[in-house]
Amino acid sequence: MPQILSETDLGKALGTLPRWRLVEGALVREAELPSFAEAIQVVNRVAEIAESADHHPDIDIRWRTLTFRLMTHSEDGITELEHHAGHRDRRRARRPGLISGVSPGRGRGRRRPPRRRP
Template identity: 55%
Template sequence: MAVLSDDDVDAVLPELDGWERSDGALRRSVEFPAFLDGIDAVRRVAERAEAADHHPDIDIRWRTVTFALVTHSEGGITDKDVAMAREIDGLLG
């Protein structure tokens, strides 16, 4: 799987809800109304990620959850990361 160019990533970002390219990954932070709402969202994302065998890095800070997507084995952002970002968008609404 090929790493996407910066131009390719920039072209798809407007289609993704709240994602940005940062430090070589796609990143999105979401603030939830309560801590457990964020934990529930992480669980739902984890189930989809496991099914796809493509796992985001997830950082939980009280009510804010940050998802970071990069295909480590390829050394950059790939179509798998864009697809998972879309999955996460669908789960979070």
């Protein structure tokens, strides 16, 4: 059984996970992609990774913004599993085609102009 990280260990873990933050007992990261289609491609890749690790994040999709939440539900908290998952994200983010170069809250794509009402 994975052990819940102590506050000290959690602080150390967060220090090694840029772009992740602690929100309501979970590690959370947002990524904004250039398009909805690219966001879905990232979700599909994360799903493959999660299946192979047998550790699945909660994923919220809002157009081209993805929010990933990591916690061990069976332990109701953050364990070493989330720390490792965050590092898997960092390594894979460097690979072309997966969140590479995408900053939290800022996409590289252009926003559509607002629709004009007649």
